[in-house]
Amino acid sequence: MRFRPAIAVLAVLAILGLLIFGLLTKGSSGVAVGEVAPASPLPHLEGGGNGSLADYRGRWVLVNFWASWCIPCREEAPALEDFQRRHGSGAFTVLGIDSRDLSGDGKDFVDRYGLSYPQLRDGDGATAHDFGTTGVPENFLIDPNGKVRLLLRGPVTEEYLSDQVAPLLPGSDS
């Protein structure tokens, strides 16, 4: 009979443990402007090992989450490629992250739009989740210290890139 309170306490602790585990694993995540961006390693879309946002520490990086099935991603791809050609250097790059997409479809997308900037693959969407994305496309400008400086939940346009992103990059007049 004296075991009964102990069993009840154990049952309550087990339920609380499950709740806490659920909150820790499925709880809200994401980064806000001013916070350090996640930099977990991801495979390169074209194969050949892993890459990470940490590889670009010391440079400005425009992280672009996309997927081949996403129509707005198709619309923003030419603007991103054009911006990369004009501003890509040792101080800046666009970094594409193909999220929840088939690798073959992702490679076809890169070929079709002639994207020259580096591409990583986030098949299970874990990195997109860590960034707190709500869909694709989403764009995060990361400064040389790895902190988020701009966040755009949606496709970039040429105007956004020239008005918001370009002025922050080294060598800009403003």
Place this chain on the structure above:
Amino acid sequence: MRSRGSATVALLSLALLVAVSPSAAAPVERTSLSEVSAEVMCPVCGTLLELAESPQALREKAFVSRLVAAGRTKEQIKDALVAEYGDEVLALPQGSGFSLSAYLVPIVAFVVALVALLLGVLKWRRAGNERMPERGDAAAGPSDEDAERLDADLARYDL
């Protein structure tokens, strides 16, 4: 004569080998898009693939259809989907690691509930037995005092 006998033995051995070999015993396991899509998820939609019609789901269905046409088995196709989208593409949890708890927890909960029910029934019966009056007391009938009170009550309600 001896060589003909050896050839017969060799042929019979070969026939037996073919008959019991796994490839002959197990027919090729064919699958279909509907069969696979009932067991995997559309990762973007968060629903079963068979219920999803989003652009991502259509790409995933096309991928499955290509593998079905190439003669892959259901397990091979599911493995290919896991390689593309990770474990969460599977609608049913895997039977290993932490996912195993999805199968074990209901069984353990059922056993615990069964044991608790049995203990409860045993306790209830024991408590009932303790409260029951002994047969001798019941056969002896009510005491004089109770009998008088019973008569008085009956008289009061006599219509």
